[in-house]
Amino acid sequence: MEETLTRETQTPARARPRGSRDPIGWARANLFNGWFNSLLTILILALLVWIVPPFIRWAISDAVFGAATPDECKAASGACWAVVTEKYRLILFGRYPFEEQWRPLFGIVALVGMALLSCDRRFWGWQLLVIWALGLGIFFVLMGGGVLGLSPVRTNLWGGLPLTLMLAFIGIAAAFPIAILLALGRRSKLPIISALSVGYIELIRGVPLITLLFMGSFMLPLFMPTGVDIDAILRAQVAIIMFAAAYLAEVIRGGLQALPKGQHEAAAALGLGYWQTQGLIILPQALKITIPPIVNTFIGLFKDTSLVAIVSLTDLVLATRQALGDPEWRQFFIEAYLFIMVIYWVFCFFMSKYSQHLERSLATDRRS
């Protein structure tokens, strides 16, 4: 046994292992490790070869781009992107007066710009309030008109992407203070206040948004004094705010619960009262750690605004369906739906990437 422990001759060098930069080595490690994975890879490759080239032929090579008539589209075997060229103004801006459609366009720019500026951490503080007040202010002046020489446009003509963005942004902005109160209320030691908060949050979270929208459009007019007529968009907006507030409150409560008790005790030791403790000590820390889930809530809300189409508000979805009401173009619904799916997808995808990025960059701080 012992003599085998030492060796006189040098071991011959083995060949360098195929590294991850080497395509064959990479494929062997990631695609063909084991018979099962090899089989899966081959099956999926076959599936891709079966699906992808026909799809590309349909979407690009055989497709009709630019302006074309429905007959030219019917003659072609591929996609008819001409439906987007033909209808994009209707899809994006709804029934907003055609010559004035630069206004909703800049309205979109104002809201998106506001959202982009809010992503910058340097502006997290009072600047955020200014940015949102400015963004929403510019949006309403542009959309509504009546000042600065802009002709007034009634809200029943608002539609498309600006409406979708407005419902989501105002929804989250107005729900935010309510949500903070609800979250604090739920954790309050005052029994009536906490019971009311819990009751509200659980009630709203237990019912579908569509029933709230029905409530907004059928019941809200009944609640108002006789003769007061509320705008259809405002009714939906109220329902969306009520809905968002309950979900946001739960997110904020999560942040409040993550803070150690010592923070409360230290604030009390300094002689701070309830509102001073919450405003100066607890909320700044709690809100910071809840920003990523707040962004996620916002993504959900942004998608959920599409439900206003059911109560006949011309948001992006209903505007598209109205555009497809044209019998000439109806059969090209896939192209039109794909167009707005891409719009929704781009917004949601980048917001969720931003939220994941935030989660990583905020996690460097001490959490609990």
Added chain:
Amino acid sequence: MAREGLGQSAATASSGVVWWRNPTIRGVIAQVVVVVLLVAVVWYLVHNTITNLNERSIRTGFSFLDQEAGFAIGEALIAFAPTDTYGRALLVGLLNTLRVSLIGIVLATLLGVVIGIARLSSNWLVAKLASVYVEVTRNIPLLLQLFFWYTIVTQLLPAVREALEPVPGVVLSKSGLQFPIVVGDPTHLPVLGVLALSIVAAFVYRRHAYRRQRETGQEPRLLWPMLAIICLPALAVFLVTGAPLELDVPEFTRFNYRGGASVTPEFLALLLGLSIYTAGFIAEIVRSGILAVPWGQTEAAAALGFRRGLQLRLIVLPQALRIIVPPTTSNYLNLTKNSSLAVAIGYPDLVSVGNTTLNQTGQAIECISIMMAIYLTISLLISAFMNWYNRRIALVER
């Protein structure tokens, strides 16, 4: 009651603090103020509502539920005719909601678990495809997906005459999916009874096998014996009673397929949309749940000699499930609530029927309250059940 939670109470009041600085008293005052404000607002709203209702001469109350509905419902689990009452129409809607939600939950879970595990696959292609699925389905509004599927089903599928028949007997066309069903026979009843008994017996066997494992350390054989216990007696009874198995297969008559069971295109589109959408969320939950179990657990299991399958089944999954169950519950709830989008594509679910009832009777407050109350009850029931299940599998710490 104390606002600061510091145990300051009436004691401090007597020690010279003015009464309006006493946290207990301030708490009481704050609550009284909130209650008074709330009552005032509610009173104002109720007052307006009553005035408005009187003006429009709408009668309140639930007596309309006994009136004749007068509309037909495309698909119903229980018999429904236009001469039936609104109450029965709402019940039909509720059953339709439950049907699509239950099937949707099962499908979404199956699809979600497969995709969640696929995202963790060591096969690059499988993992990439799964993450494309998740990123696409989660970032497009469900309503849009529903419209998309519904239009595909009703416009791109062939007409009934040229219906697709992927498997003989299963017919897919513009007018929905039709598939064969077994024709009921009185002798099926004892077969089902025996089957139920055998399932109980199989679980008794499993308990027995586990007890023996604890006592002797013998690894129990479970799969084949349990399958045998479940299947063989029922099969025997089935054969003894003469194996009456008759399939009702859809057949093409002059204009239409007759026979078999069928689901409407609305149901198909809703089920497809709900399952595909929710599966994306469940996949993410499954993935993060499995990732949350420390790698050391797998290594320790391997060191103890567990096979790969057993490592997953006995070590990783029980721990991952604790993380997976709570968020999955809320996704089941979401799916049930999202089934209300049926109203957009015309599947007669609770909201759809409720909406029709509302428009016909004008009883907005009553109809919306009924819908909300039912959804709230479903939500509370599902979360109660899942809390019970969650407690059962939760970590028992010493």
